[in-house]
Amino acid sequence: RMAEEEGTGELPFSLRPFKIEDADDVMAWKGDPRVAAFCRWDAYTSRDEAVAFIQDFAIPHEWCRAICVAGRPVGCISVTIGKDHARCRGLLKYELAHSCWGKGVATSAVRLAVPAVFREFPGLERVEATVVPENKPSIRVLEKCGFLREGILRRYVVGKGRLLDLVMFSVLSEEIQP
């Protein structure tokens, strides 16, 4: 599998598959309550959870990459393709270490990931992402990457015991330069 590269100002930035050895780097964001706050998972408290994340989610996943700055993983980005009637759409998710927020890293990761996944899955016509309305930084990332806000899905899912509204964003294959 390829590692895609792009520069973000001074920081060399790349996406690559995860390795078991990344567990300590993964803990740096997965263990951070500030990162977990907008996600549905609880902050990790043990390295075993990071190993399980790499072994059970990241490595077997159909499209999951470590977001790397200067060669070290600082986040994760994935696109999960639907099954059967949903195979025309993929769900984008990303999470990033707090130290990398506000530097354009997530935007760069999404800008690389979306065309890559449209290239790799020819039947894919839609990449979608959902965010809670309070997650303004993530909403800005998606808007900067050309995603269209389609609406709010009210009371859509339960996260950490709370009923959540989710804002739905999408980008179509025809809207992305290959």
Place this chain on the structure above:
Amino acid sequence: MEAEDGEEGFTISLRPLELTDADDVMGWATDARVARFCRWEPYASRDDAVAFIRDFAIPHSWCQAICVAGRPVGSISVEVGEGSSACRGEIGYVLAHQYWGKGIATAAVRMAVQQGFAAFPALRRIEGLVDSENFGSQRVLEKCGFIREGVLRKYMLLKGQVRDM
């Protein structure tokens, strides 16, 4: 069994489907106009109707026949999620063509929504995903108080075509 009066004085009711309803199911499920926005092709044989009742309707956590004067003329279901999605259910319904435009689907959806929320205490949201060109079904949901949240573009594959919902 709950009943409502339709616009032309029909008594509309919902009840679980039984294998003996197979012939009535054929009355709508063989019709290409009915199947147009559905994921299934019109039924070719009674075996298809039996399979629908036995493998989908009977085991389903909430699926009912839409009855007019006691006879099934369609079906309606609410598919509730699991775990973190238990707060959400998806409504789906289908109605024989000769009963379109008479308020029957509207009455059925109203009853299904009320019964669905009562049957599933964790349920907070019932959603309907309607093809962007299925204007009749959009009107049914609007009449029942559903809010149009938006259009999900290129969302679903329907009979080989990618559709907006």
